[in-house]
Amino acid sequence: MPKRSLNLAKAYTLLEPGPVVLITTAHKDRSNIMTLSWHCMMEFEPPLVGFVMSAGNDSFELLKASRECVINIPTVDIAKQVVSVGNSHGSKVDKFAAFGLTAKPAAQVKAPLIGECYANLECKVVDTRLVNQYNFFILEVVKGWIDTSVKKPRTLHHRGNGVFMVAGEVLKLPSRMK
């Protein structure tokens, strides 16, 4: 199913439930993928996201140099690849080729979209004040893509040490909150 452009006002609905995400980065002739769970919405519009990317990752240098990335949101059907990405180092292996993930061109950043993820958020770094102390980057989502055929995405949520919760049933409650 081809993806549609995402209304950016809806970006928070994808990240707020806390899914494990795959971050893609690119700079010059290098690109990489890493898994990440420590992220947080910070503003609805324009959508701002904060995340912790520890300095030990190869992706950290690519993100610092390019100031761009894509937040790709996987579902349980590619759980094995998600874990394999987290278990390997970009300096030693081309993770796209090794794990059968498809790099597709993004619209506004050089980092690639992962075709197998049901949604992709193209981001630019907008605030690095907390990077030195906490490895915490603040990014603006500048473009999004979504496979609208996925109605109840079975996202992965990490409980630590390889234990993942898979998104379950959906409830509608009379909340007045956005």
Next chain:
Amino acid sequence: MPKRSLNLAKAYTLLEPGPVVLITTAHKDRSNIMTLSWHCMMEFEPPLVGFVMSAGNDSFELLKASRECVINIPTVDIAKQVVSVGNSHGSKVDKFAAFGLTAKPAAQVKAPLIGECYANLECKVVDTRLVNQYNFFILEVVKGWIDTSVKKPRTLHHRGNGVFMVAGEVLKLPSRMK
């Protein structure tokens, strides 16, 4: 079931999956509860958590004045109360009494624990650099409590506009990540 003291090294396993939480605050003779989903682990040990609490909430002033709060983690059995807390204002109603939630004394902060939540994290504010611009507070978890009889907590995860995903099945995958 009485709660046990939580090993603080495990605090991340409770927040990393992205549950909706109830924040309790207290200052002088006032206390309050609010719902919040924009939070993020920032360090394993000592556990650091960042969250966005918008300045329009009554809890914002209590948090700024006391520099303490409790992050209480509810499950689907109290989903109605969670939504009711989010739909009401602490200046107009005592949310504990109105929604049948039990305030219990915490060990290291003045804000109360919510008895009906399966886990509670007592927190102290440690960094306010990003409060003016983003309403983003960084807190250290100084004490935690958990009902260890809850093996697979059916936490709530907000998808926006009153749509909640409930934590589903649990997968164990051979991740080398903490």
